[in-house]
Amino acid sequence: MRFGILGETRAWRADGAEVPLGGPARRALLTLLLVSPGEVSSIDRLAEELDPAGTTSAHALQSQVSRLRASLGTEVAIERAGTGYRIVLPAEDVDSCRFERLADEGGRALREDDAVRAVALLREALGLWRGQAFADLAESETARAAAVRLEERRLGALEDRVEAELRLGEHRAAVPELRELVGRHPLRERLAGLLMRALFAEGGQAEALVVFEETRRRLADELGADPSTELTALHRELLRGDQPRAQAAPPAQLTSFVGRADEVAAVADLLRVARLVTLVGPGGVGKTRLSVEVSAVAGDEVCFVELAALRDGAGLPRALLGALGLRETGLHLAGSGQSPADRLITALSDRVLLLVLDNCEHVVEEAAALAARLLATCPRLRVLATSREPLGVTGEHLWPVRPLAEDAAVALFTDRAAAVRPGFAADPEAVRRICTALDDLPLAIELAAARLRTLDVDDLAGRLDDRLGLAARGSRTADLRHRTLRSVVEWSWDLLTEPEQLAASRFTVFAGGATAEAARRVCGADGETLESLVDKSLLEVAGGRYRMLETIRAYGAERLDAAGDREAVRRAHTGYFLELARSADPQLRRADQLHWLPACTAEHDNLLAALRWAVGANEQATALPLLASAAHYLWIRGLSASVAPEAIALLDVLDGPPTGLGEEYAACVLLAASAPAGQPAWRRHRASAQSALALAWPGDRPGRYPAVPFLWMMRNAAEPDPQDAFALLTAQLSVPDLDPWVRAAAQYIAGFGALGGGDTEGVAHAIGDAVEGFRSLGDRWGTALALDALAGLATAAGDRAKALALTNEALALTEQVGALEDSADLLVNRGDHVVGEDAEAARADYERAAGLARRAGSSTYLAAALRGLGDLAVLDGDLAGAARLYEEALERIDPHGVRSLGNRVRTLVGLGRIAERHGDGPGARARYREAVESAAAMGAPAADVLRMAGLPESVIEAVSAR
Incomplete structure (x- = not known):
């Protein structure tokens, strides 16, 4: 028998027939017993709750119990227990208990990022409510307290359900309901946050901001409180309009722009007729600031690339990729072999964009070559460069950036001085003398003006003149303007206390x-010292990170070398970031990966710097663990190629794995292979690395780095003899109490092993277990990887509906982690699933995939999208258009890439079919033979591949026979 107390009290038999319960007194008694089913309620409390006036006797209560027993029959017992009564039934038979269980499960599914399951559970839970809880016992204090608790749970479940629906993209449907809920619960911040998210997703940023302001005002007026940190953070996000992995914008400026308004307009006008403009001038003259101001009025989309941190020109293309918000690889680890410069061309070929290259002087040759190539191949691109010397490219227009005019220099000094000394006023002639001594260089002026916080103008002028005299008598070979700027930095430095200089x-x-914690630990400084450096303009702080101007950094580095302190500090720096990588590694396999991935990305340059020092110092015991700890992050983010040079350099001095570092050595070999230059090292060390991994991962226990053998298998799968790699993790399945992520990874790999043996059912079972394992941990990357594999199985089995559902689920996960290439790949797959039933939906997916692939600079996935559009053109009868799309796709496809195999074969088959339509039998057969050869080269059964491409059996037999 089932009971309902979420509304009027009701009861139903197993066949659905409702049980007549009698009058109000009997319903109230049953409700009281059902508040806590199975627990004893004393006779006195029952009597008091049923009749607060005290007129109900024990005998009268016993009579009501007897009537209630008669109504319920023998299916449910009401027992006398001591001095009270209890109803004996499973808690699940009461709708309030069932609601709480379903709400708990739904909330847990939401926390585990299973939004589909969460929505189903929470809708079922909320569907149990028929009205106010305990409606038949409105006067009872016990019932009122229980009702308040249940109503709070109901509202929490409603919030969970809406959040899950928003994660599934159901923003539009949620907005009206959320508006109504916020109206009923105006102080509930989570509801306000959900409404803000839903409005913003629908393009209503302004409306979302209004919701925040109304909520903030109500909290202040009614509670005297401020919004929570979560709601405030969401408000900041909305103000910025943040999107994951956005391209680099010009840096925000915290000070006014003085003295160059005419130059801004002139350079902007020049950019309208010239595609390459270079701002040239000495260090500190204001080239970067001028480029930022020009960017603001350029009228086009802007990508701002800061090059000062580059070690050499080899990293220039990757720096541009990073600034454009592009990843080098994605979910699928087999790379396309395409160079970073080629990917840039793919990404920028059709975009209207102003690309600002700031601080080119130390990589001027490489910057010139790359700028020339991009401008030649991307007709809608314009470049604004800053450099101490021209790039020397044909078509370059130079704009010399001079020191400030006298009046502008005085105005700049006065403005910056007023910022540190409110009400600042001084003799203009004294200020003029200071600016002249500084050659009217903006950076020098700003540094000098900042000193007025503690000095008078006359003292400042005296010290500065003396320092400039010393600088002028320095090295005759140094650039005069550089010596002038050095004198300002040196003088600023000498004003620091000894602890400040050391820090x-x-x-x-x-x-x-660096973060505050990293700066304190590596520099051995306290927070007060760091803040003092910020006050004195030696450090900047923004977004929770400290930064140092490059000019000051270069001077400070010289002082560090002079003190003989560099090695010790480098060792501390490397130790800190090795510890960070080790802390992050296990979290990347759990639900917290969405926190740790951005944290690692923010420290990517520091991780590289630590690795470079360790490799340069031949600190193998540090460099190898750093690579192994960072390997998982690098693969997920698509940044493995950034460490390839260091991995290759390590392998150049290693004959095999150092003692106790077998796994780390294998990670080094794996990461070296992520760049074309690392292929020789991969071939030379692969066998010994495989053996080292086998020793580190015996069948009876796991190793230290679960991601390394997993990634090793995926990289090694393209080799002629991959089977040993499969055994590394699959042997772990017999280990008791195995780490859940290792088990999920082993099940995923076991599925591929079963696939090699033709056991399709075993594959589906193993990979299905992997999906559940990854999902239970909250690992979106692993879950998407396994879902994609299941979708491939469903496609091979002809179950397109299932493949489509799995692909949609995987796509939602890749979009969460901002994987452009993976999302493009999955969109093409989805288009392939629906092309036969809904051509327009397929077209939308192919076109969106093409857009994502262009943004990512991925020729492979752009080719896949073009192939899909070619298929649609064939269906539309546009054979000429289809041929053009197929040919363009074929030009972009990497003929050796594992991920390119299916699309290359399908493209060749498409061209063969067009040849057949035109009556060109020999041409068609030639294309089909190319398809067979492409499939065979990758070890795939030619007939199966051609069959999946849709060729009839007669053609398959004829072509395969050749």
Whole structure:
């Protein structure tokens, strides 16, 4: 028998027939017993709750119990227990208990990022409510307290359900309901946050901001409280309009722009007729700031690339890829072999964009060559460069950036001085003398003006003149303007206390800035010292990170070298970031990966700097663990190629695995192979690395780095003899109490082993277990990987509906982690699933995939999208258009890439069919033979591949026979 107390109290038999319960007194008694089913309620409490006036006797209560027993019959017992009664039934038979169980499960599914399951559970839970809880016992204090608790749970479940629906993209449907809920619960911040998210997803940023402001005002007026940190953070996000992995915008400026308004307009006008403009001038003259201001009025989309941190020109293309928000690889680990420069061309070929290359002087040759190539192949691109010397490219227009005019220099000094000394006023002639001594260089002026916080103008002028005299008598070979700027930095440095000088010199080992914790630990400084350096303009702080101007950093590095302190500080820096990588590694296999991935990305430059030092110092015991700890992050983010040079350099001095570092050595070999230059090292060390992994991962226990053998198998799968790699993890399945992620990874790999043996059912079972394992841990990357594999199985079995559902689920996960290439690949797959039933939906997917692939600079996935559009053109009868799309796809496809196999075969088959339509039998057969050869070269059964491409058996037999 089932009971309902979420509304009027009701009861139903197993066949669905409702049980007549009698009058209000009997319903109220049953409701009281059902508040806590199975627990004893005393006779006195029952009597008091049923009749607060005290007129109900024990005998009258016993009579009501007897009537209730008669109504319920023998299916449910109401027992006398001591001095009270209890109803004996499973808690699940009461709708309130069932609601709480379903709400708990739904909330857990939401936390585990299974939004589909969460929505189903929470809708079922909320569907149990028929009205106000305990409606037949409104006067009872016990019932009122229980009802309040259940109503709170109901509202929480409703919030969970809406959040899960938003994760599934159901923003539009959620907005009206959320508006109504926020109206009923105006102080509930989570509801306000959900409404803000839903509105923003529908393009209503302004409306979302209004919701925040109304909520903030109500909290202040009614509770005297501020919004929570979560709601405030969401408000900041909305103000910025943040999107994951956005391309680099010009840096925000915290000070006014003085003295160059005419230059801004002139350079902007020049850019309208010239596609390459270079701002040239000495260090500190204001080239970067001028480029930022020009970017603001350029009228086009802008990508701002800061090159000062580059070690050499080899990293220039990857720096541009990073600034454009592009990853080098994605979910599928087999790379396309395409160079970073080629990917840039793919990404920028059709875009209207102003690309700002800031600080080119130390990589001027490489910057010139890359700018020339991009401008030649991307007709809608314009480049604004800053450099101490011209790039020397044909068509370059130079704009010399001069020191400030006298009046502008005085205005700049006065403006910056007023910022540190409110009400600042001084003799303009004294200020003019200071600016003249500084050659009217903006950076020097700003540094000098900042000193007025503690000095008078006359003292400042005296010290500065003396320092400039010393600088002028320095090296005759140094550039005069450089010596002038050095004197300002040196003077600023000498004003620091000894602890400040020590902290500032040590800070120069950081690349890309540092968090407060990292700065304190590596520099051996306290927070007060760091803040003092910020006050004195030696450090900047923004977004929770400290940064140092490059000019000051270069000077501080010299002081660090002079003190003989560099090695010790570098060792501390490397130790800190090795510890960070080790802490992050296990979290990347859990639900917290969405926190740790951005954290690692923010420290990517520091991780590289630490690795480079360890490799350069031949600190193998540090470099190898750093590579192994960072391997998983690098693969997920698509950044493995960034460490390939260091991995190759390590392998050049290694004959095999160092003692106790077999797994780390294998990670090094794996990462070296992520770049074309690492292929010789891969071939030379692969066998010994495989053996080292086998020793580190015996069948009775796992190793230290679960991601390494997993990634090894995926890289090694393209080799002629991959089977040993499969055994590394699959042997772990017999280990008791195995780490859940290792088990999921082993099940995924076991599925591929079963696939090699033709056991399709075993494959589906193993990979299905992997999906559940990854999903239970909250690993979106692993879950998407396994879902994609299941979708492939469903496609091979002809179950397109299942393949489509799995692909949609995987796509939602890749979009969460911002994987452009993976999302493009999955969109093409989805288009292939629906092309026969809904051509327009397929077209939308192919076109969106093409757009994502262009943004990612991925020729492979752009080719896949073009192939899909070619298929649609054939269906539309546009054979000429289809041929053009197929040919363009064929030009972009990597003929050796594992991920390119299916699309290359399908493209060749498409061209063969067009040849057949035109009556060109020999041409068609030639294309089909190319398809067979492409499939065979990758070890795939030619007939199966051609059959999946849709060729009839007669053609398959004829072509395969050749």
